[in-house]
Amino acid sequence: LAERTVDLLITNGVLVTMDGRQTVLDGASLAVQDGVIVGVGADLDVAAKRTIDARGNAVLPGFVDAHMHECLLRGYAEDMPLMQWLERICFPKDRAYEPHHMRAAALMGQLEMIQGGITTFIDIFRYPAQAAQVAEASGLRAIFSPQIIESTPGAGETVESSEAFVREWRDRVPGRIFAWFGPHAPYSVSPEGYRRIRELADRYEVGIHTHLCETAGEVELIQNQYGCSPVEHLDRLGVLGPDCLAAHCVHLSERDVELLVERDVAVAYNPASNMKLASGVAPVPWLLEAGVRVGLGTDSNLSNNNLDMFEDMRLGAMLQKLHREDAAALPAQQVLEMATLGGARCLGLQDQVGSLEVGKRADVVVVDLHTAHMWPALHGQDSNLVEQLVYSANANDVLTTIVDGKVLMEDRQVITLDPVEIEDTVRRAAEDLIEKGGIRSARLQSV
Numbered sequence: 219l220a221e222r223t224v225d226l227l228i229t230n231g232v233l234v235t236m237d238g239r240q241t242v243l244d245g246a247s248l249a250v251q252d253g254v255i256v257g258v259g260a261d262l263d264v265a266a267k268r269t270i271d272a273r274g275n276a277v278l279p280g281f282v283d284a285h286m287h288e289c290l291l292r293g294y295a296e297d298m299p300l301m302q303w304l305e306r307i308c309f310p311k312d313r314a315y316e317p318h319h320m321r322a323a324a325l326m327g328q329l330e331m332i333q334g335g336i337t338t339f340i341d342i343f344r345y346p347a348q349a350a351q352v353a354e355a356s357g358l359r360a361i362f363s364p365q366i367i368e369s370t371p372g373a374g375e376t377v378e379s380s381e382a383f384v385r386e387w388r389d390r391v392p393g394r395i396f397a398w399f400g401p402h403a404p405y406s407v408s409p410e411g412y413r414r415i416r417e418l419a420d421r422y423e424v425g426i427h428t429h430l431c432e433t434a435g436e437v438e439l440i441q442n443q444y445g446c447s448p449v450e451h452l453d454r455l456g457v458l459g460p461d462c463l464a465a466h467c468v469h470l471s472e473r474d475v476e477l478l479v480e481r482d483v484a485v486a487y488n489p490a491s492n493m494k495l496a497s498g499v500a501p502v503p504w505l506l507e508a509g510v511r512v513g514l515g516t517d518s519n520l521s522n523n524n525l526d527m528f529e530d531m532r533l534g535a536m537l538q539k540l541h542r543e544d545a546a547a548l549p550a551q552q553v554l555e556m557a558t559l560g561g562a563r564c565l566g567l568q569d570q571v572g573s574l575e576v577g578k579r580a581d582v583v584v585v586d587l588h589t590a591h592m593w594p595a596l597h598g599q600d601s602n603l604v605e606q607l608v609y610s611a612n613a614n615d616v617l618t619t620i621v622d623g624k625v626l627m628e629d630r631q632v633i634t635l636d637p638v639e640i641e642d643t644v645r646r647a648a649e650d651l652i653e654k655g656g657i658r659s660a661r662l663q664s665v
């Protein structure tokens with residue numbers, strides 16, 4: 219590395235590498251060339267075209283949001299019973315979505331993700347080309363798995379529209395923007411639909427993202443309809459495999475967990491969403507023990523209501539502790555791993571992102587430690603940094619966000635998107651969606 223001039227050097231940081239050996243490097247630097255990490259260490263002697271002084275702050279791999287929907291509305295029609303909320307608010311609203319609503323939602327979501335240190339996400343929602351175009355500009359790493367819904371026509375994408383999207387986008391921005399299939403759930407997509415999606419996913423060599431076993435009601439419904447659990451149902455259809463990422467998996471039998479292990483299916487844990495929608499508690503320690511790949515997801519603005527991975531780490535740990543009545547359940551290191559390398563494994567991107575190691579893509583965030591709620595910041599053998607990141611930090615602590623070595627935000631100034639313009643675009647699009655969805659009266663009735 220010596221005598222070389224690299225593109226970017228981040229100096230004077232506390233590097234939380236997530237390299238599998240829990241390595242934390244004090245006063246260390248990270249060197250980036252052509253979007254790739256080329257040096258990590260305390261004594262990098264290298265010149266750089268651009269230097270970012272981390273000023274003693276934490277430097278960690280960007281978060282991987284393993285399940286989210288880029289929805290436009292939030293905070294509108296809250297605290298309703300689930301079925302009433304879905305039928306009177308969500309489905310009418312989803313049917314009213316037009317491409318410009320999706321564009322506004324993607325601008326808002328991707329701005330929030332850059333500000334909160336998410337560098338890779340998988341989105342399952344509507345008009346994927348709109349969202350993918352925003353990702354071209356925002357610089358984030360993204361997988362789009364357009365949400366296919368057959369049971370409520372017009373509320374989602376179709377197998378045909380998804381195939382067209384996969385054809386158009388799977389090689390358009392290589393290594394940074396990916397296209398998958400996103401069948402919504404076993405109760406909204408038919409067995410024929412799932413079979414067809416498996417065929418297409420094999421043909422195009424892309425993944426499948428679906429919701430699975432989110433509520434007790436879903437398990438009962440599928441049991442009545444098909445005589446088996448939702449996991450067994452998808453297995454009988456030949457859907458399950460290592461390219462499959464299932465969101466939630468809250469209600470699982472022993473046989474279900476065996477199947478997830480046998481088929482090497484990855485799972486996204488969404489604690490905030492599971493709590494807000496009263497879905498239940500995913501058996502995450504059990505899944506991890508069984509060897510299932512588990513990532514952490516925010517789920518949508520409707521069921522969270524933010525894209526703050528710090529908050530989901532904190533809630534995710536606390537929910538398991540409360541549920542199991544065991545304060546030792548799901549410790550901080552394991553939660554931080556789920557939010558970074560674990561998510562990367564779920565998306566098949568573990569060789570590219572998820573840790574700060576030489577050879578990986580330079581997806582890096584700098585987190586402010588010079589703020590009272592992060593004190594005392596202890597070093598060396600007393601280091602409490604991982605615990606502080608999980609239990610004390612929040613999205614506002616992110617200073618700088620980098621993807622592929624490109625700086626998307628520095629010192630809280632977002633570079634690739636314009637927050638002022640987006641704020642206005644989002645408000646106007648949301649008012650229009652409320653109007654066109656005709657959901658104002660249903661909301662007022664519920665208040």
Ligand SMILES: [Zn+2]
Nearest residue numbers: 287465517518
């Ligand atoms: Zn979801």
